Amino acid sequence: MLMRQPTLRYVCTKPPRVLSDPRSSVALSALDVRRGGIVDVGNTKAALLCTMSLTLCAAAGANTSQCSRAQQVRRAASRTGVVGLSEPIVSTAFDAGNVEVNGVTSDAESASFQLGIRRDPFTQGTDETAHSQWFYFRVSGVLGKKSTFLLNTTGCSYEPGYDNFRTVASYDRKNWFRVESTEWQKTKDGSQLNWTITPTADSVFFAYFQPYSYEQHMDLMAEFSNSNNCDYLTFGRTLDGRPLDMLRFGDGPLQLYVVARQHPGESMASWLAEGLIRRLADQADPKAKALMRAATVNVVPNINPDGSIRGHLRTNAGGANLNREWSSGIYPGYDAPTLERSPEVYYILQFLEQNGCDAYIDVHGDEEIEANFIAGSEGVAGYETIAPLYDNFQQALVRASPDFQIGKGYDKDLPGEANLAICSNAVAHKFGCLAVTLEQPFKDTTFNTPEPDVGWNGPRAMKLGAALIDALLDNVDDIRKSKDLEFGVRAKKPA
Numbered sequence: 001m002l003m004r005q006p007t008l009r010y011v012c013t014k015p016p017r018v019l020s021d022p023r024s025s026v027a028l029s030a031l032d033v034r035r036g037g038i039v040d041v042g043n044t045k046a047a048l049l050c051t052m053s054l055t056l057c058a059a060a061g062a063n064t065s066q067c068s069r070a071q072q073v074r075r076a077a078s079r080t081g082v083v084g085l086s087e088p089i090v091s092t093a094f095d096a097g098n099v100e101v102n103g104v105t106s107d108a109e110s111a112s113f114q115l116g117i118r119r120d121p122f123t124q125g126t127d128e129t130a131h132s133q134w135f136y137f138r139v140s141g142v143l144g145k146k147s148t149f150l151l152n153t154t155g156c157s158y159e160p161g162y163d164n165f166r167t168v169a170s171y172d173r174k175n176w177f178r179v180e181s182t183e184w185q186k187t188k189d190g191s192q193l194n195w196t197i198t199p200t201a202d203s204v205f206f207a208y209f210q211p212y213s214y215e216q217h218m219d220l221m222a223e224f225s226n227s228n229n230c231d232y233l234t235f236g237r238t239l240d241g242r243p244l245d246m247l248r249f250g251d252g253p254l255q256l257y258v259v260a261r262q263h264p265g266e267s268m269a270s271w272l273a274e275g276l277i278r279r280l281a282d283q284a285d286p287k288a289k290a291l292m293r294a295a296t297v298n299v300v301p302n303i304n305p306d307g308s309i310r311g312h313l314r315t316n317a318g319g320a321n322l323n324r325e326w327s328s329g330i331y332p333g334y335d336a337p338t339l340e341r342s343p344e345v346y347y348i349l350q351f352l353e354q355n356g357c358d359a360y361i362d363v364h365g366d367e368e369i370e371a372n373f374i375a376g377s378e379g380v381a382g383y384e385t386i387a388p389l390y391d392n393f394q395q396a397l398v399r400a401s402p403d404f405q406i407g408k409g410y411d412k413d414l415p416g417e418a419n420l421a422i423c424s425n426a427v428a429h430k431f432g433c434l435a436v437t438l439e440q441p442f443k444d445t446t447f448n449t450p451e452p453d454v455g456w457n458g459p460r461a462m463k464l465g466a467a468l469i470d471a472l473l474d475n476v477d478d479i480r481k482s483k484d485l486e487f488g489v490r491a492k493k494p495a
Ligand SMILES: [Zn+2]
Pocket: 263, 266, 364, 365
């Protein structure tokens, strides 16, 4: 669904009276509202009250959006007694909110918003940049107004990634759709992302991708921390004091990891993790059960909750890009991870060392490539022993989900040239195991399974997460052989 049309329900209970309101005011008393009729609202002739039929409304000179706006005014009046026609307001003071307002112009028919993106803290010592790309905001006071958004994208981390991107929008934060009119344009000073929409509700949310809130995360942890299907544990704390949550499914001898959201702006990673978790917990799913007999599946749905809540693209509360924190000495004089700057990586590495690691999937989102793909650890010394596992896992993912593909992806590192500060390289190097970066698109799976109305989104990411079970199950035998572990069926956990 691209755009919802307004639902107008006018019940004509008595003949309308036409009032001329000389005050041209934006505030109407409840008495005015009860009287009914046509009034001038903010210099605009608008139809008011349920006492009018749509036909009469139109005959009085009001257009559809004015009727719709007037209807909302009436509803507000019935609740509060006093009507204030709110001016357009942009809000980001909520979980993951991020936008800067450079200017708003508005009249009765239209509104225009000049916006920018607030940057992450500077990544001192690694990327040496202040990242930006993620945005998420609410605008209210726009019902029926043709609203144009001009988002300055100059200097964003993946500026060309906005090309062919379409903004994500929602009226209820449950159903998200792509705004068809979105265009990315080069300007004389840089670039901007533009879109125009005439909202069918007074409040609408816009984002770079369907958000996955911390409340959703907390709900998920609450649901499964009380489940017999898995073990819940906190393996560390963030700089802002939030717990680092993990769910462990099964009790097989292999230790598999699926860790999401090192980069907090990549909310599709949390959606994928939830899809995986829900299928692992499905007692009727024979493949999930078989996988859990062969392996313990350790799932971290959000390893960077601080950055997520702060509306960052790539950094934690301390300004660290966590996917550059996995080894010391890669960047001159830079020790990593540290408890002071990157406890998230410090604690997960400690957990891997204590519990072992036989395969690791680091889940991300990619701003530019319009496909799901994985990247390996080709540049790591000794990669040739891992390569067959990597190839088989890729093939298994293709079989498991038509939304996955091979071909579109990153250039491979040359032997010996892996950046060991990056998670997948560091894990492959340290544990000699299959370690991949799984990338999902911010845009859509244009190359194989496009869905233009919604693009890649949360529900689709959940299905890909569920499909990981098929791909992992296809490979656990090879993973076990590569690790030379005893393979056996363990006793089931008590119900
Ligand atoms: Zn990432």
